[in-house]
Amino acid sequence: MTTSDAAGEPWRALVRGDLATLPVYQAIQSPEVLAPELGLSPEAIIKLDGNENPYGCSPRVQAALATCPYLHIYPDPAQVALRRDLSAYTGVGPEYIVAGSGSDEIIDLLLRLVLEPGDSVINAVPTFGMYDFSTRVCGGRVIEVPRKRDFQLDVEGMLAAVDGRTKIIFVANPNNPTGTLTPVEALHPLLHAGPLLVVDEAYYEFSGQTVAARVPQHDKLVVLRTFSKWAGLAGLRVGYGLMPPGLAQHLLTIKPPYNVNMAAEVAVRESLADRDYLMGTVGAVVQERERLYSALERIPYLRPWPSQANFILCAVTRGDARSLHQALRRRGIFIRYFDTPRLRDTVRITVGRPEHTDAVVRALEEIEP
Numbered sequence: 001m002t003t004s005d006a007a008g009e010p011w012r013a014l015v016r017g018d019l020a021t022l023p024v025y026q027a028i029q030s031p032e033v034l035a036p037e038l039g040l041s042p043e044a045i046i047k048l049d050g051n052e053n054p055y056g057c058s059p060r061v062q063a064a065l066a067t068c069p070y071l072h073i074y075p076d077p078a079q080v081a082l083r084r085d086l087s088a089y090t091g092v093g094p095e096y097i098v099a100g101s102g103s104d105e106i107i108d109l110l111l112r113l114v115l116e117p118g119d120s121v122i123n124a125v126p127t128f129g130m131y132d133f134s135t136r137v138c139g140g141r142v143i144e145v146p147r148k149r150d151f152q153l154d155v156e157g158m159l160a161a162v163d164g165r166t167k168i169i170f171v172a173n174p175n176n177p178t179g180t181l182t183p184v185e186a187l188h189p190l191l192h193a194g195p196l197l198v199v200d201e202a203y204y205e206f207s208g209q210t211v212a213a214r215v216p217q218h219d220k221l222v223v224l225r226t227f228s229k230w231a232g233l234a235g236l237r238v239g240y241g242l243m244p245p246g247l248a249q250h251l252l253t254i255k256p257p258y259n260v261n262m263a264a265e266v267a268v269r270e271s272l273a274d275r276d277y278l279m280g281t282v283g284a285v286v287q288e289r290e291r292l293y294s295a296l297e298r299i300p301y302l303r304p305w306p307s308q309a310n311f312i313l314c315a316v317t318r319g320d321a322r323s324l325h326q327a328l329r330r331r332g333i334f335i336r337y338f339d340t341p342r343l344r345d346t347v348r349i350t351v352g353r354p355e356h357t358d359a360v361v362r363a364l365e366e367i368e369p
């Protein structure tokens with residue numbers, strides 16, 4: 001009998017060795033979980049840790065979901081109407097499009113499709129954690145190529161890191177958590193490096209820069225988008241990828257049949273129909289980002305980085321980021337902090353409504369690190 005048997009966990013011997021020690025993904029918690037811990041109501045929480053839209057979703061989404069007669073019916077596995085709507089929005093034909101349960105799922109599906117044991121991906125760190133996490137879950141190796149001091153890509157370093165086993169190069173643009181926008185020209189060499197180039201434009205609507213229109217011209221370019229950030233649909237989980245039609249067909253073949261739920265499908269349609277309203281909220285966030293940036297510059301122990309997304313990364317130059325995170329948490333304000341080697345003592349603050357800026361800045365002025 002093994003130790004696991006003795007502990008009553010004989011299933012442990014069946015778990016893939018490389019997954020047994022996989023670190024937990026540091027996901028954010030919901031207000032329903034956080035509020036009781038602090039003795040607050042969920043509405044009292046100021047949530048600036050998830051890069052969500054502080055204005056919520058379109059009122060048209062709320063109304064359509066309240067009366068949707070199809071919630072008991074499975075959604076269309078071929079996503080015909082959804083892909084048609086996304087085609088109208090992106091200007092790229094439906095045959096180039098696959099939708100997923102968040103863009104997280106498209107990342108996972110791409111990796112499942114291309115990675116064989118021992119294959120690798122190139123990750124320009126610091127960046128969004130799911131590229132690393134999903135690669136490991138899919139049995140791949142992650143080759144980290146640090147970004148430069150200003151968080152721009154080290155394109156030469158990335159090209160040099162590509163070898164015969166490299167299947168994907170990931171570039172978040174703008175990057176999370178740094179807010180850095182890589183100019184389109186800097187991406188060109190990566191398009192011809194051999195692996196798929198996945199340009200993750202989760203924050204496109206805030207930056208205004210996209211390479212979506214180039215997808216039909218390149219056979220190795222994939223663009224990822226989401227409704228979680230600009231459209232306020234993070235809770236419904238819907239994202240999509242633009243890619244060569246043959247690749248899209250492969251993803252449609254391997255995806256779980258009903259991966260985008262009916263409520264999400266309805267919400268996408270209504271969001272796109274109410275695009276002007278939603279882009280109004282995006283405009284308000286972009287304006288507020290500049291006000292928040294100026295206010296953070298005036299906090300003596302913070303050094304904010306310019307951002308083209310809906311969040312701002314700050315170096316904490318006195319005290320440490322974790323304590324600052326905790327001090328804000330006690331006041332019901334949630335931000336993200338990092339303590340990885342490259343992001344030692346940094347915090348990321350999502351841009352909220354003006355009253356959220358006022359509250360977080362007041363708290364930051366009061367806290368003595």
Ligand SMILES: Cc1ncc(COP(=O)(O)O)c(C=O)c1O
Nearest residue numbers: 102103104128176202226228239
């Ligand atoms: C760069 C980037 N890509 C993808 C995602 C995931 O988005 P979704 O909610 O569509 O899975 C995020 C979320 O934080 C992100 O920052």
